[in-house]
Structure formats: C-alpha cells, structure tokens
Amino acid sequence: MAIGLHLVESILPSPLPGVKPGIANIITLLVLYRFGLATAVWVSLLRVFASSLLLGQFLSPTFLLSLSGAVASLGMLTFAYRLPKNYFGPITLSIVAAFAHIAGQLVVVRLWLIPHAGVAYLIPAFAMAALIFGIVNGLITTYLLAPATDSD
Numbered sequence: 001m002a003i004g005l006h007l008v009e010s011i012l013p014s015p016l017p018g019v020k021p022g023i024a025n026i027i028t029l030l031v032l033y034r035f036g037l038a039t040a041v042w043v044s045l046l047r048v049f050a051s052s053l054l055l056g057q058f059l060s061p062t063f064l065l066s067l068s069g070a071v072a073s074l075g076m077l078t079f080a081y082r083l084p085k086n087y088f089g090p091i092t093l094s095i096v097a098a099f100a101h102i103a104g105q106l107v108v109v110r111l112w113l114i115p116h117a118g119v120a121y122l123i124p125a126f127a128m129a130a131l132i133f134g135i136v137n138g139l140i141t142t143y144l145l146a147p148a149t150d151s152d
C-alpha cells in the first residue's frame with residue numbers, strides 16, 4: 001500500500017517544488033503501531049527503493065532526497081516512539097516524522113545539490129508544510145487505528 005500511495009502521490013501537483021503530502025507515511029505509522037519498529041523501517045525503506053525503481057528515479061537526486069528524508073524520519077520515529085504514549089501518539093509522531101523528513105532532505109540539498117546559504121530561506125515554507133501534512137496524516141492514522149464500532 002505504501003508503494004501504491006507513493007506512486008499516486010508522484011502524479012499529484014505540488015504547491016511548492018519538493019513539497020508532497022507524504023500520504024505513504026500513513027502506512028509507515030500504521031505498520032509501526034501494528035507490527036513494530038523493525039517492520040516499519042522495512043516498509044519505509046522498501047517503499048523508497050521500489051518506488052524509485054518503478055518511477056525510473058533510482059540513484060537520481062530525487063531518490064537520494066527521498067532516502068535521506070526517510071532515514072531521518074525513521075531515526076526520529078525510533079526515538080519518539082519510545083517516549084510516553086500519552087504525549088506522543090500518532091499525530092505527534094507524524095509531525096515529528098514530517099519535520100525530520102524535511103530536515104533530512106534540506107541537509108542533502110544544502111550539502112550536495114545547492115551548496116548555498118540561501119537554502120535556509122526555504123525552511124519556513126517547508127516547516128509549515130511539514131506541520132500541516134504531519135497533522136493531517138496523523139489524524140488519518142489515528143482514525144485508521146481506532147477500533148471499529150458497531151452501528152447496529
């Protein structure tokens with residue numbers, strides 16, 4: 001599902017170059033809660049590699065940006081998932097992961113693609129996108145994790 005959502009997301013228009021809603025990360029969060037951290041890492045990394053192969057972007061700058069964002073996001077999820085659950089639920093984890101994803105990508109952009117201090121001017125726009133999409137994806141994840149209720 002994560003690969004399919006990533007492929008769908010790749011055809012959606014972007015309001016700002018490099019900004020996507022990260023809907024495939026909903027699956028990573030669901031897997032994290034249902035099957036644990038190790039499985040979530042596999043799902044996330046498999047999504048990055050498989051999607052880049054299917055889209056013809058393997059080893060391209062796009063692939064490296066996606067991989068750096070996923071690794072940074074997984075690193076923060078590894079830490080944040082161990083924090084108290086009453087403060088760090090799916091919404092908070094989604095926001096943390098979104099910020100880490102953007103940070104990982106901006107580090108690669110700054111160090112490799114655009115080695116110029118002007119990259120810092122992108123931080124507010126990307127941070128706002130990370131906050132918005134992190135909240136939305138976290139709300140969707142929370143809804144999907146909620147036990148089904150019988151309406152009869």
